[in-house]
Amino acid sequence: MSASFVALGSVEAVRPVFLIVMGAFLALIAWRLARTSGLWTSRFLVAGALLLAFGYSVLMPLYHAGVIRYYFPGVNYQGDSSAVIAWHVVKLVVMNSGWLLFGLGVALHANLFPSPYARRSRAIRTVSPHESVA
C-alpha cells in the first residue's frame, strides 16, 4: 500500500475527500435536475452548482491541505499577503454567489415565486373580446 493512499484514507483527510465528492455530486445532480426544467431555471441551477462545485471540491480542500492559508484581518503574512487576500476574496465570491444562484435556481424550480405571465393572462381573460362594448 503506497504512502499516498494512507494519507488519503486517514481521518485528517476524510473531510476534504468528503467535500470533493459532495461538490462533484452536487454539480452532477443539479445538471440532471436542470435537464427537465425551464431555460432560466436551468441556467441558475447549473451556474450555482458549478460555482459551488468549484468552491467545495477545489477551494476547500486546498484550504484544508494548507496550500492556501486562511485570511485573518490584522495578521502579517510576510510577503505573500496578496495571494492570501486574493484567495480569500475568491472564496467569498464563489461560495456566496454560488449559494445565491443555486438557491434562486431551486426556488424557481419549486415555483416559489408566482409567475407574472399567469397573472397577466388571467387579467386579460376577464374582458372577453366578444363582449358588447356599448
Add this chain to the structure above:
Amino acid sequence: MNPLLEVILQNGLLLDAAGAIGIGLFGLAAVRLARQQQSWGGNMMAVGAISLLIARLYLVISPFMVNDDVLHSIGPVGVSLTIGVPPLLLTFGLASIVWGLWGHERWMRATNR
C-alpha cells in the same frame, strides 16, 4: 492593495448576506417541494439548509460577539462546542442537501415516467 480587492473585503458582510439569502431561498423552496409534491427529498434539503444557515450565521457573528469573557463564562465544554459544532453542522448540512437533492431528482424522474 488592489482597490477592487479592498472593496470586496470591506463589503464581505454583504456577500455573506447574499449567501445567507441564497440558503434561505433554498430552504423555502425545499419546504415548498416537500409540502406540494410530497417529495421526501424536500425535508432532507430543508434540514440541511437550516443547519448550514445556523453554522453560517454563527461564523459571521462570532468575530463580533465571542471574546475572552464569553469564552471564559461558557467553560471548557462550551469552548470545545464552539470549535467542534460549526464544522459538523456545515458537513452534515451539505451532506443532507446533496442527499435530499438526489432523492428529489430520483423522485421526479420516477413520477414523470
